[in-house]
Structures are given as structure tokens and as C-alpha cells.
């Protein structure tokens with residue numbers, strides 16, 4: 001039986017029966033989607049992992065009785081496709097080889113000179129690969145983005161006019177991540193490194209220094225009240241620069257950066273860091289002269305290369321001072337007055353939760369930081385102090401008029417005041433390293449006449465926080481991160497000068513960039529099938545049309561179709577929206593997913609705001625990060641061709657869950673194949689066969705399987721698919737194995753039920769082989785649309801569940817005795833605990849505590865008469881954590897006599913009077929006494 005043959009057979013049947021084409025009906029709906037992939041390559045296993053999670057949850061929900069919808073589309077917006085096509089036209093080797101590596105034949109490379117061909121080729125191929133992997137997608141709703149799709153183009157135009165109407169789009173000066181070589185803003189898709197990094201605002205503090213200013217950059221302007229000194233690197237050459245009408249001292253690198261940020265820069269001369277040491281400059285905000293001191297942590301490429309020192313709250317600064325104050329020789333080597341240096345004391349400024357008045361000093365002591373060169377520890381210290389300080393801190397009495405304000409509030413006010421009084425300025429830097437595709441390090445440039453989306457709008461942020469608060473987020477721990485991103489997200493440059501996409505409707509020289517045209521298209525899925533069928537023509541569609549469909553506004557137009565069709569489209573949107581779940585990798589939290597929320601809250605009424613996000617980790621392959629250099633990026637297509645869809649699906653689903661990184665174990669696929677095939681054979685061979693009589697062990701396996709079903713259900717609902725497979729397949733199989741060993745011939749009804757349950761649990765993961773089994777069992781219809789097996793809570797009886805553990809432990813105990821005593825016995829005598837001990841055990845089971853148990857037991861006069869033996873027993877039960885409801889041990893043993901005898905290869909005698917070694921006395925509930933002869 002070949003996996004590939006089965007794949008083809010069932011994929012054809014599903015398609016013919018259209019079981020994944022979902023239209024509105026009376027059932028409750030479940031709408032799953034995911035961030036569509038970019039059309040410049042095939043799917044690798046990493047992306048497939050995320051997409052598969054969407055498929056599994058939609059298949060599961062369908063079996064749970066929901067009308068499940070899982071659509072798919074193809075993202076073509078942006079510059080990468082155009083740039084790559086251009087490189088093919090120029091005959092560039094690397095780009096041509098990239099295509100060849102994907103398996104594109106030499107003769108076809110020519111076609112890729114045309115960007116449109118990319119969108120066509122990769123969307124068609126990806127569709128085939130997903131179909132071959134058994135994805136249950138409603139392909140009628142698929143589309144590509146950009147002006148190549150006139151419907152989508154109109155939809156995006158509508159969205160942007162809506163944003164503009166609401167005042168959420170503006171034009172003006174705007175900082176963007178910029179490639180100095182390409183001379184263009186660099187969006188996420190065009191980056192080799194630094195996805196999600198944005199321009200970060202620094203406050204430039206101006207320190208009066210003779211006729212010039214020394215400039216220090218900070219992210220925490222509110223800490224000016226704690227300034228004690230300035231830091232420079234003695235070895236760095238700084239520059240004295242004319243900036244507009246002032247003279248600034250900063251690093252050369254910084255002066256270059258400022259040229260792109262609306263400053264007129266003219267370098268006058270260089271100044272060695274050394275020359276500044278020991279001199280004084282007047283600190284802004286506190287108007288006090290502070291000393292300039294040497295440090296090793298000033299990076300000329302970061303900020304201005306000069307740092308203001310706040311030792312109360314900045315671990316680096318505290319360690320810098322600490323290093324100097326304990327070392328007279330060091331100070332003298334810089335010509336510093338050691339006595340003056342020793343006078344510097346940290347000034348407490350912020351009351352931080354969980355810290356004393358000098359958090360930086362405290363954390364350095366706690367982490368045992370030895371010097372300012374202890375970089376790793378200092379990074380840790382900074383992280384801890386900054387985040388608590390920033391989010392929980394309150395300004396103290398040393399902060400003048402700002403006393404009592406939260407740090408967050410004070411920050412804005414202090415910054416504003418410093419800038420207004422010309423004691424500070426602003427500069428931007430990328431929040432992390434960003435590398436353009438052309439390998440150039442990116443900078444921040446302030447561009448003029450840039451259109452941007454005003455994500456910084458406080459009202460808008462408020463609405464979006466509300467959306468985050470009310471939605472379902474899997475796992476819930478990511479909710480905090482969403483709130484953080486909503487707070488931190490700045491205005492977003494939403495247009496580019498070239499690339500594929502939709503032109504900005506009111507300023508057509510601009511193209512809307514790729515992270516901005518992919519925020520509410522989940523709504524487009526609800527009606528895209530009408531476009532794909534050509535029911536309605538693109539050229540008649542206007543804003544009023546989308547207002548009618550998505551916002552329920554009246555329209556008098558007919559758009560060339562009947563009123564019924566228009567109403568049907570509107571109803572279809574109302575039926576599917578809002579979507580229930582968007583499944584995505586965690587790397588998209590900071591852009592795609594958050595943008596999706598913002599735009600929904602701007603355009604749609606609250607009832608259409610997203611209901612759920614599921615976020616997963618990255619994927620490693622055999623514990624290594626996937627990367628081009630390691631050559632371990634493998635394509636979904638090739639894996640499925642080699643192993644079949646089901647084994648690859650199972651391998652991916654088992655790779656991981658939650659936001660931790662998943663790990664694909666490529667060897668595991670062989671184990672999975674064996675397991676699936678052996679289940680297939682077992683199911684077909686054993687269905688509807690077995691004994692009619694019922695034994696205790698049948699009730700046991702029923703309880704176990706119901707328990708497993710319950711746990712599996714819980715895992716499925718939370719998209720913990722690894723857990724679901726662990727419980728619902730591997731644990732179930734292990735227990736089934738024991739059951740068969742125990743009873744030899746299974747009960748017919750029980751085994752048939754288990755076969756159905758197991759196959760159904762497998763169906764969302766390994767749908768092809770599950771269908772095949774389903775058919776061979778003689779079932780009508782597809783297992784993909786069969787009912788998910790519901791567990792029966794009443795069957796999960798704790799006492800029954802314990803019976804097999806009991807037998808296992810008796811067998812284990814007998815074996816242990818045989819081994820330890822090196823016996824070769826013929827008869828084993830087992831004595832179960834007497835009735836009265838069970839009376840005590842049941843009390844202990846309830847109380848789980850010695851004192852309360854003994855109090856309760858001693859109410860009984862018979863027990864009191866027994867004396868010490870009672871308290872000894874209670875003690876033992878509690879010590880061994882034997883908390884068991886009553887079971888009829890003798891009866892259980894009797895029923896399993898034959899089995900136990902076979903397992904231990906001895907004759908078993910239960911509760912015989914014969915007891916030559918007085919073993920009976922040692923029996924306690926669930927732990928019978930054993931004598932071997």
C-alpha cells in the first residue's frame with residue numbers, strides 16, 4: 001500500500017465531492033485563515049508547518065459539526081518580485097541559480113524576466129503542492145493581490161479611501177528605514193536581516209560646552225534628573241560640526257546619519273575623546289556642570305557616541321563610575337582628579353516596583369557584575385531594570401515638577417519641554433540592525449511628502465487595545481506582546497515609489513506597500529468566489545459597492561447583477577465574518593497581525609473585529625535553524641513526493657506547539673510510516689471481530705480511551721497538536737497494546753468502537769489513510785466530514801482506571817521479589833488487604849492528611865480498639881500517597897488470574913489460608929502481600 005497512491009485517490013474524490021467548498025448554511029461557522037505567502041518561491045517545511053496548523057484546526061472543527069472555511073491567497077505586492085525579475089533580465093548568476101535550485105528547468109528561466117510570470121507560476125505551483133499535501137482549502141476563493149487583480153485593486157482603493165476619510169492617513173515628513181544604495185525605503189520583504197525593525201526615536205541632549213554643545217543621545221529623557229557625568233571613549237575621534245546655526249560635538253558616524261534627517265551638517269574639525277576628559281559641561285534639564293569621564297561602552301555608531309550617565313538607573317553607568325572610583329591609578333592615567341571622581345554619587349530619581357531607590361546599583365550587586373566590561377551580565381541587568389522601571393516607575397522628589405508622575409507620562413512631558421527650550425533635539429535610528437537585499441546596511445531617513453498610516457493615533461490605539469483584550473489568543477501568553485506592540489507601533493510609511501501593488505487612489509505616483517495592503521483581506525475571501533466566477537464585473541465595482549457589502553450601507557445601484565445576488569454576497573459576508581482564527585508564525589505578531597487588528601478596528605464595526613489569533617514558533621530541522629547556508633531548507637513538494645502526504649503531515653504536526661520553536665525530526669517520518677501502516681492493517685483485520693462477553697478489562701480500556709479523547713479534545717481546541725498526537729495516537733496505541741495483551745481476544749463492540757475513535761482522531765492529521773480505513777470498514781461518506789468522536793464523561797471512572805495499574809503493580813512486585821531473592825518459585829500466594837483497612841483507606845482518600853484522617857477514624861469504636869496498628873496504617877498510606885477509592889482487589893485478581901500466571905510463569909493463589917511466613921499482616925489497600933514458594 002503506497003502513501004502516494006492513497007493521496008491521489010482521496011484528493012481526487014474530495015475535489016469531486018467538493019467537501020472543502022464551504023457555503024453558508026444553518027450550521028455554526030468556523031472561519032480560519034493565515035497570512036498569505038509571498039510569491040517568489042515554493043513552500044518550504046517551515047511555512048508548511050504554520051499552514052498545516054490551519055488545516056488541522058479547520059478539519060477538526062468540520063468534524064465537530066462546524067461549517068468550516070479555510071481559504072488561501074497569494075501575496076504579490078512589493079518590490080522583491082520586480083527586483084528579482086529585473087535581475088533575471090540582466091542575466092545575474094545568483095538569481096538564475098536560485099531558480100534552478102528550486103528545480104526550474106533551464107529552458108523556462110527566460111519566462112521569469114516578467115514579474116507577472118512569477119505571480120502566475122508560483123501561485124499555480126503552490127496550489128498544486130498544497131493539494132498534494134491534502135490541504136482542505138476552498139480554492140474557489142483564492143486570488144492574487146496587486147493591480148493584476150482588478151477586484152482586489154478596487155478593494156484596496158476602497159480601504160485606503162476609508163482610512164483617509166477617518167483621518168488615519170497623512171502626508172508629511174516621516175522617518176523610514178532607508179537603503180542609501182537603493183535610495184528607497186526598505187520594507188520587511190526587501191530585507192535580508194531586520195524584519196520588523198522600525199525607526200526608533202532618540203532624544204539628543206545638548207550639553208553647553210564653551211561656544212559649542214556636546215550631544216548625547218538617550219531613549220530615556222526622563223532620567224535627566226539623575227545625571228552625574230558624561231561618558232566619552234578616549235580613543236574615538238569625535239567631530240565638531242556646524243549643525244544649522246549651532247556647533248555640536250558628536251561622533252563622525254552620527255554626523256553622517258543626521259544628514260539624512262533634515263539637518264545641515266558641516267564638519268569643522270576633529271576632537272579626540274581624550275581631550276574632553278576631566279572637563280565640565282552643563283547638563284540640560286538640571287543646569288548643573290558635570291564632569292566628562294572615560295568609558296569603554298560608547299559606540300560611535302550608536303547614538304552620538306557620547307552617553308550621559310545616570311548611575312541610579314543605568315547599570316552601565318554605575319559600573320563605569322565604580323571602575324573609576326576604586327582605581328586611583330586609572331584616574332591619574334587620564335589626568336583625572338581622583339578626589340573629584342570619588343565625589344560622584346548616584347542620585348535616586350525613580351521609585352521602581354521591587355527595587356530600592358537605586359535599582360542599577362542593586363541589580364549590579366545582585367548579579368555580581370564585576371566591571372563595565374562584563375557585557376553579558378550588564379545586558380541582563382539592563383533588561384531587568386529598564387522594563388520594570390519604564391512600566392512601573394514613578395518619578396520621585398528629586399524630579400521637581402514631575403514628582404509623582406509615572407515614568408511613561410513624565411518621559412513625553414520632559415522631552416517636550418527640553419525640545420521647546422532648545423536644550424534637546426530628536427534623531428532616529430533603526431531599532432535593530434537592518435540589511436537591505438543589496439547587502440547595504442540601512443539607516444533612517446526622514447522623507448518629505450511621505451504618506452503614512454497614523455498607527456500612533458492615541459484613540460486608534462485605544463480601540464485596538466480593546467480588540468486585543470476581547471479576542472481569543474492562542475497561547476494566551478502572547479496577549480501581553482500584542483498590547484506591547486500596539487503601544488509601541490509608530491506611524492507607518494505605507495507607500496513606495498515602485499513595485500507591484502495598488503496605486504494610492506488620490507496620488508497615483510505612489511504604490512501601496514506590502515504590509516499595508518494585507519490587513520483586512522480576510523473579508524475579501526467571503527465574496528471573492530463571486531469575482532472568480534465572473535458573476536460581477538470589476539469595472540462596475542466602486543466604493544459604494546464595498547460600503548454595501550462590508551458596512552451594510554444602502555445602495556441604489558445594481559452593478560449589472562440582480563438584487564438577489566447582491567444580497568447573497570452581503571449575507572455571505574455577514575455569515576462568515578468576523579473570522580474565528582488566524583494562524584501565524586510569531587514573527588508576524590509585530591506587523592501583519594497587529595496591523596490586521598488596527599485596520600479592522602478602523603474600518604469595521606466592533607462585531608466584525610477578529611475573534612482569534614493563534615501564534616506558533618519558528619521551525620528548526622533536526623535541532624538546527626533552517627537557513628540557506630546550512631542547506632537544510634527543504635521544500636514541501638519534495639518531502640511529500642518522497643514520503644507521502646500523511647507521514648509528512650504527522651511529522652510536522654508532531655514537531656512542536658505553543659510559541660516555542662518547533663523541531664522537525666526528519667528520522668521520525670519512518671517511524672510514523674510504520675505506525676500508520678500497522679494501524680491500517682490492525683483496523684481492517686479487527687473491526688467487528690471479537691468475543692461477545694464483557695470482562696472488567698473491557699470497561700478499563702473504555703475508560704482509558706474516553707479519558708484520552710477528553711484530553712485530546714482539549715489539546716485540539718488549544719491547537720496543541722503535538723500533545724493531541726501524543727495522547728490521541730501514541731498513548732492510545734500503548735494502552736490498546738496492553739489491552740490486547742491482557743485479554744487476548746478483545747470484546748467485539750469495544751474494539752470496533754476503539755478502531756473508529758482512533759481513526760477519527762487521526763483524520764485531521766493523516767486524512768488520506770484515515771479515509772482509506774474508513775472505506776475498508778464499510779463506512780459511508782468521508783471520514784473528513786464524519787462526526788468527531790465525543791467522549792462519555794460517565795465512563796471515565798477513576799476506580800476502573802486504576803484496576804489495570806493495580807494488576808501491573810502486582811505483577812511488577814512479584815517480579816521484583818523473584819529478582820531480589822533470586823527465587824525460582826512455582827506458586828505465588830497473594831493476600832489482599834482485609835476489609836477494615838479499606839474503611840481507613842477510604843477516609844484517607846478523602847482527607848489526604850494524617851491528623852484529620854486519624855480524628856475521623858477514631859470516631860469509630862472498633863477502630864479505637866485496634867490501637868496503634870491503625871495510626872501505623874494511616875501513616876503508611878499517606879507516606880506512599882495511596883489515595884484510592886475502594887476496589888475489590890480479590891475480584892480483580894481472580895478475573896486476571898490466568899493473565900498474571902502467564903506473565904510471571906507461576907501458579908497464582910489468592911487469599912488462601914495457607915500462610916507459612918505470616919505475610920498476610922503486611923497487606924495494605926492496593927498493595928497486597930506476596931509469598932512465593
Ligand SMILES: [Zn+2]
Pocket residue numbers: 179180181182183436437438439440
Ligand atoms: Zn539596497
